[in-house]
Amino acid sequence: MIPAPRRLVLAAALAAPAIARAQQQRPVTIIVPFAAGGSTDVLSRLMSERMTQTLGQTVLVENRAGGNTIVGAEYVARAQPDGNTLLMAAGTTLSINPVVVKNLPYKVEDFAPITLATTYPFGIITQNKGPADIPALIAAAKADPGGITYGTNGPTTLTNVAMLLVTERLGIRMQDVTYRGDSAALNDFVAGNLDVLVVAGSTAVPVFRNGQGRLIGWTSLQRMPTTPEVPTVAEFAPGTEALSWFGLLAPARTAPARVQQLHDAAAESLKDPRIQERLTRDAQFIVGNTPEEFAQFLRDQDRLWRPILSKLDVQNN
Numbered sequence: 001m002i003p004a005p006r007r008l009v010l011a012a013a014l015a016a017p018a019i020a021r022a023q024q025q026r027p028v029t030i031i032v033p034f035a036a037g038g039s040t041d042v043l044s045r046l047m048s049e050r051m052t053q054t055l056g057q058t059v060l061v062e063n064r065a066g067g068n069t070i071v072g073a074e075y076v077a078r079a080q081p082d083g084n085t086l087l088m089a090a091g092t093t094l095s096i097n098p099v100v101v102k103n104l105p106y107k108v109e110d111f112a113p114i115t116l117a118t119t120y121p122f123g124i125i126t127q128n129k130g131p132a133d134i135p136a137l138i139a140a141a142k143a144d145p146g147g148i149t150y151g152t153n154g155p156t157t158l159t160n161v162a163m164l165l166v167t168e169r170l171g172i173r174m175q176d177v178t179y180r181g182d183s184a185a186l187n188d189f190v191a192g193n194l195d196v197l198v199v200a201g202s203t204a205v206p207v208f209r210n211g212q213g214r215l216i217g218w219t220s221l222q223r224m225p226t227t228p229e230v231p232t233v234a235e236f237a238p239g240t241e242a243l244s245w246f247g248l249l250a251p252a253r254t255a256p257a258r259v260q261q262l263h264d265a266a267a268e269s270l271k272d273p274r275i276q277e278r279l280t281r282d283a284q285f286i287v288g289n290t291p292e293e294f295a296q297f298l299r300d301q302d303r304l305w306r307p308i309l310s311k312l313d314v315q316n317n
Helices: 004-025 039-055 070-077 091-100 134-143 158-170 182-190 201-209 256-269 273-281 291-312
Strands: 028-032 059-063 085-090 111-126 149-152 175-178 196-200 214-218 243-251
Touching: 028 039, 028 070, 039 059, 039 085, 039 111, 039 201, 039 243, 039 256, 039 273, 070 085, 070 091, 070 243, 085 091, 085 111, 091 158, 091 243, 091 291, 111 134, 111 158, 111 201, 111 256, 111 291, 134 158, 134 214, 149 158, 149 182, 158 175, 158 196, 158 243, 158 291, 182 196, 182 201, 196 201, 201 214, 243 256, 243 291, 256 291
Parallel strands: 028 059, 028 085, 149 175, 149 196
Antiparallel strands: 085 243, 111 196, 111 214, 111 243
């Protein structure tokens, strides 16, 4: 007869694979902390389709917008660390909020990095009857300080902080108008209620190609291959660069083997030619790095943005 302590150990050992199988029979849900239709949502849905095939486990996308991505991020930070609830974070989530938001209900250490999916600049779009280029925007803004409106995803989101940096470097002042996601800002822009639209490439490029506005600049150092005719802000204010990013994370304490499994599926999805074509078209740089490299990237981002936020005197919430 097997002694009681050994029976308990044996039972636990036999139960572990069954528990793991049960966990993996449940769908994986990628939480997008923005409204549906934006660039974060598009990337997540593209990756989820391919990851479903690779994992052999259904991967779904759920939008939990609100609070400058805080709502969705807090939800994942408090989720079971079984690898079935993931966060598609943006730069705002883990590069900006930890610096500027008081009493933030999560911290970077609450997450296990899986992979940095992409990085990207913001496109600056004016109305077709508005300023035709960066010098014209500078002149118009100086002629009417604070009179020109531009749309972002909210105070202290990366679109907002990027434009604070851009306007400071260009020596101008404009009025920020807050929206809950790119789609809402785009609708107001197309309706003529907004002078300037500041959005990621997945929104900026179609607006430009469809003739709904003028794409007058990118917030990257180099011009984007998909729009070589469009200059960068750095060409008028040397050294000006403001990039955001999208990265996949699990709750902290998720088993390393599960993190690696999710990484392999996510990184594999980013190699899909169909996904690469779409992301390149949307002016994103594909990364797909390791969990360790993503963790280092987050540390580097903190060192980058803290002095900029301090210099720009962004107010804490």
